[in-house]
Amino acid sequence: MFGPGGWEDGPDGSERRARGESVTVTTARSWWRRGDNLRAEAQAAKDAAAQAFYELDTAQRDLQISIETISAVDSTPQARQALEGFRTLGEKIDRISGAYIATVDAHDIDRDELDHAAASRAVAELTRAKDDLTNAKTELERYLQSLAPLLDKAENQLARLAPARERAKQSLLAASQALDAVRAAGLKADDLAARLAALGPELTRLNEGASKHGVQDTVRRADEMRRTADAVRAEAERLPERAKEIDKRLVSLRTRVQALGTRAEGVAPVLSELRRRFSAACWQDLQHVPDQAAQAVRLAEDALAEARKARADQRWADATARLATVRAQMDEVDGAVAAAGDRLRRLNEVSKDPTGEVEKTRFAIRDAQRLAMQGRSTPEPRHARPLDDAVARLDRAVGALEGRHPDYWAFLTETAAVRETVNRVVSNIREDRAAGR
Template sequence: MDKRQSAVESAVQASDQLFPERRMRQLWDPVAQLCYRASAAYLAVTEQAQTPTPTRRPPGELDLTIRQLADAAHAVDQFYDAHRPQLDNASSTLAAVPAVVAQAHTAADTVMARLAGEASAYLEYPSVQSKRSALVDAVVALETAGSANAKREAAARVRSAVTALDDAISAAPTRAQDAKKALSSVQTRMAAARTRAEGLAPAYSALLREFNAASSSDVSGNEAASRREIAAAEAKLEQATTALTSGNPDLALELTASVRAHLSSAEQHVDAVTDRLVLLREVRDNPKAKENEVRFRLRDAQMLAVSRGLTSEWGSVLDAQLDRIDRIAGGLNGRHPDYWAYVTGLDAVKTFISGVVQRMKKQTGSQ
């Protein structure tokens, strides 16, 4: 019984250290108490029997003690059989922790040696530096880990950091070529952005001449904003070119990404004006097209409400949108109607109708 109890006790301790969520100790304690009581009874009987003048013991005490030992041993066997996979897994995992830690250290030493030798030319690359720092931190955490579980988790982080650094070293030789391609790409995009920006001023001027002043008030600063973004992109591009020629392709790629961001912003400023002009001219030429589109959406929504029996809840809400459309359409008057207010107003109604449709479909469990 003692041997069986000790073996299971060790496995339970391993489970507590590695997998406390299994609550193995709580399950084991009642069985352990049976063992302790059986052992105490056995010791009491044997110690009394070994005294020079043993006292007379109650009849059947020895048989009772033997049964206690047998029952306790059987309970240990039952517990082990019931939890064998978890206990064996915990024991083997705990036994493997020293080897896991040693393997993590070996892997870290190997990749660090690679960085100090064949890959030393890439040591200053930010992508390599960051991964190296992460590995150093992971190794320090492993060396200071206390419990077996903490050591396993820290070793896993070391292995992950080793893989990341190894990948960064392997990718380093192609970073320069990647940076050259990226620079060539953004230079082409820069030229295109400048060409597009040249059309902003004429488009804005046309907006002012052809449409109500309110139609362009929100884009009045777009020309200056696009110029600022293109200038910022040019500055970053120059820095990226310098970084590449200085042997720092990582920084060149990072700066190239910044160039793209500035160019995207510049393009958005330009498109906001040129697209506005195209849209307003289309609406001016055929204002009813926009209105009819929204009225069609409204009729569809009303038919949906009827078909799904939701008119009591949504009918008046949708009917109110018809009044909104009429008011917006009635605003197109005068010498210079506010077509932009007309467009944004109808778009707001369309968005509202779409929201009502989605809610009706959700209510009836259909998309």
């Protein structure tokens, strides 16, 4: 090019310098360097905002896991409040994250024509977005710290879940193996198998997990299944011994029924002697014993036959129940049969010499009187009165023996009642003194 004076301007302005004019030389490379710096600042602001967004997103995911943990375990008002607070905070974070994404989309810092003003706006807006993200993360972390008690409680309950499920399944397996062993030994265990099979629906629910049924219900279900399965296993393992015990009791009770039948036949002669030697009052309450004993023996024999059949059918619970019925019937009749013989023995003793019974009763009264006077010049009226009555009752009982046909059984009954009254007075005196009265 040629300037106005005909001189060609060189690329470095030599013609203008030749004219003595000052020249400021700015190359294209220096302009690009300044643009690169602005672009680098904008990129740094963009990277910082992206890092803040990533950290906020990670923290939000951690908080969501904590909220889900609490919600799975806890249904209290505090847990529901925590969930509502998380929703509110999440909405705020979504707005801040949306604003950040919009800011990133609004600034293309990689384009060639990025000027100073656009780069400055990008730096300012991306920095503001980064600050908003950082503040939101700080707020989220404070909220997470406030959930620590609820989260600790929930995690403790969750820590019980897996072991509880595993224990329940192990118990089910052990019970199943115990049943297989019993069957291999030739014993039936239909009732135990039915109880174990009834756990099938519960096992299905257990496998569906806490996500469907909740942690607390799942742990409770697992514990109940374990207890039931353990009980089935224990009964199955004991079944061979139980069968032996039932066999032994069948033999023992059969012998006892036979012996009791023989003893029951001896009641009639005892009653005959009682009728012959003593007044009606001494034996009237026993006259039903022979018939009662005979009927009880028949019922026991029937129950014993049912027990043998139940044992043969391996209906263990039925066999045990029938044997318990036989034992109860035997105990009742055994007492009645023994009472007849004991009545005759005691009446024989007292009819020969009532002195022993009288002295035993007088000794009890005197002993109580000494205790009542111990440490006192006069006894307590509430203690002395029943003891004085006891003396009078004993004297009347002794006087009643002077008739032609004394009621010795009434005498024995009255002396036993007197001793019982005296024993109550003694107990009252000791209780009063122990209490400082």
